[in-house]
Amino acid sequence: MLLNRPTFRWIHELMDRFNSSIICIRLGPSTNVIAVSSPDLACEFFKKQDEIFCSRPYHLSTFLISDGYLATALSPSGEQWRKMKRVLSREMLSSPTHKWLQPKRDEEADKLLRYIYNQIKKQDSVLDGGLINVRTVTQHFCGNTMRNMIFGTRFFGQGMDDGGPGDEEIEHVAALFAIMKHHFAFCITDYFSWLRRKTDFDGHEKKLRTAIEVVRKYQDPLVNERIQMWKMELERRNELMIATIDNPSNAVEWTIGEMITKPMILKRAIEEMDRVVGRDKLVEEQDLPQLNYLNACIKEAFRLHLFSPFLPPHVSTMDTTVAGYFIPKGSHVIVSRYRLGRNPNVWADPLRFDPDRHLLGEGKQMVMSDIQLRMLSFSTGKRGCPGMMLGTAMTTMLLARMVQGFTWEIPCNEGYVDLAESRNELCLARPLMVVAKQRLPSYMYPK
Numbered sequence: 001m002l003l004n005r006p007t008f009r010w011i012h013e014l015m016d017r018f019n020s021s022i023i024c025i026r027l028g029p030s031t032n033v034i035a036v037s038s039p040d041l042a043c044e045f046f047k048k049q050d051e052i053f054c055s056r057p058y059h060l061s062t063f064l065i066s067d068g069y070l071a072t073a074l075s076p077s078g079e080q081w082r083k084m085k086r087v088l089s090r091e092m093l094s095s096p097t098h099k100w101l102q103p104k105r106d107e108e109a110d111k112l113l114r115y116i117y118n119q120i121k122k123q124d125s126v127l128d129g130g131l132i133n134v135r136t137v138t139q140h141f142c143g144n145t146m147r148n149m150i151f152g153t154r155f156f157g158q159g160m161d162d163g164g165p166g167d168e169e170i171e172h173v174a175a176l177f178a179i180m181k182h183h184f185a186f187c188i189t190d191y192f193s194w195l196r197r198k199t200d201f202d203g204h205e206k207k208l209r210t211a212i213e214v215v216r217k218y219q220d221p222l223v224n225e226r227i228q229m230w231k232m233e234l235e236r237r238n239e240l241m242i243a244t245i246d247n248p249s250n251a252v253e254w255t256i257g258e259m260i261t262k263p264m265i266l267k268r269a270i271e272e273m274d275r276v277v278g279r280d281k282l283v284e285e286q287d288l289p290q291l292n293y294l295n296a297c298i299k300e301a302f303r304l305h306l307f308s309p310f311l312p313p314h315v316s317t318m319d320t321t322v323a324g325y326f327i328p329k330g331s332h333v334i335v336s337r338y339r340l341g342r343n344p345n346v347w348a349d350p351l352r353f354d355p356d357r358h359l360l361g362e363g364k365q366m367v368m369s370d371i372q373l374r375m376l377s378f379s380t381g382k383r384g385c386p387g388m389m390l391g392t393a394m395t396t397m398l399l400a401r402m403v404q405g406f407t408w409e410i411p412c413n414e415g416y417v418d419l420a421e422s423r424n425e426l427c428l429a430r431p432l433m434v435v436a437k438q439r440l441p442s443y444m445y446p447k
């Protein structure tokens with residue numbers, strides 16, 4: 001593992017070498033890690049035998065992040081996980097709560113327009129339009145929205161005059177991403193547990209502890225304030241912040257990049273926006289289901305450009321046989337979302353960004369999930385994502401406002417946009433820097 005970083009690429013190379021869509025790797029003395037990359041096998045694990053594969057591993061990283069396995073996504077199956085999942089599904093992420101929190105999301109969608117608009121105005125005299133770091137915009141939109149919904153404040157500090165993030169928000173978002181990158185990240189000591197007592201072998205633990213400290217520095221005072229107010233226990237709220245920030249921001253950054261390099265896709269998204277919403281009103285959440293093509297662009301980004309290569313490990317709770325393979329109790333099953341979405345036996349010309357492949361024909365609304373598990377954006381079954389409604393609304397709204405509010409172009413001094421994928425992660429190797437120009441009359445950009 002030390003010689004073959006990043007581990008996710010090494011595992012995919014092994015699958016290629018053995019020409020198999022299922023392989024078992026023994027990591028450390030006793031952990032069977034079973035990597036899977038075909039929809040048929042994914043259905044066997046997550047549909048036919050979902051009940052058996054619904055636990056999570058006991059890893060140091062997840063222990064630290066979740067305060068001892070208290071959070072839903074990170075806790076092994078058992079009473080704590082069931083309770084937290086119930087609270088999330090029935091209360092925090094339920095339809096009534098989603099509706100109740102809509103004004104917070106609307107506020108952030110308005111602030112997004114204003115922030116990009118201000119950046120353009122700052123640069124307009126030099127450039128025709130403004131050079132925008134799309135990664136900063138998308139990540140902070142997600143961070144601000146979640147802070148606003150969870151803590152009732154979009155900023156921990158003062159923010160910037162142009163509406164952009166201040167030092168506090170930059171540090172907070174960077175720490176959340178550091179946590180994302182280091183959980184379920186094949187930390188050596190998770191498989192050789194005796195090393196844990198001696199040393200932080202690959203440096204994961206230190207990076208995680210530092211990031212968790214930063215997140216708590218900002219979040220805990222607000223949580224404690226509420227505890228004081230309500231005189232009752234509240235769970236720490238790292239999880240929800242982490243769950244929301246990665247995929248929506250990454251998917252939209254990639255989509256803008258793909259649209260700029262394939263102008264016909266951007267043109268069709270704009271035409272649809274003008275036809276369905278028009279130019280004299282801003283797109284709102286209730287318009288989103290009618291924006292079929294825009295939704296297909298997001299689904300295509302989820303097929304090709306998810307933030308994490310694998311689903312979090314699903315641990316088997318008993319010995320079983322799946323598709324003829326014996327799977328011992330305690331195995332870690334990791335399904336490759338990366339390979340499912342790029343599987344040439346399933347998708348024609350899989351590496352081409354082509355939203356049309358998701359359109360179902362005249363008058364039919366596109367659906368975000370794929371019941372045959374040919375791609376796994378939100379997963380399915382007992383461990384399926386309870387935040388699908390919120391995640392979809394945030395991702396689509398982010399893209400919708402960016403498409404409606406601005407035209408997006410390659411910087412003329414560059415001549416092209418580099419869409420190379422990072423080697424160590426699945427994001428763009430370099431943050432997307434592109435030129436945005438105002439598309440609507442100035443009075444349409446909310447103050």
Ligand code: HEM
Pocket residue numbers: 072073074085088093240243244247248311312376377378379380382383384385386387388390391392395
């Ligand atoms: C575009 C946005 C999102 C995507 C693509 C996404 C995707 C996923 C995936 C793939 C899983 C793992 C499922 C598995 O292990 O099989 C998951 C789990 C989870 N997600 Fe999301 N998610 C998104 C947004 C959200 C949001 C907004 C929340 C809540 C605020 C959320 C909360 C959770 C939780 C709590 C779990 C753990 C479920 C469990 O272990 O039982 N997600 N999500």
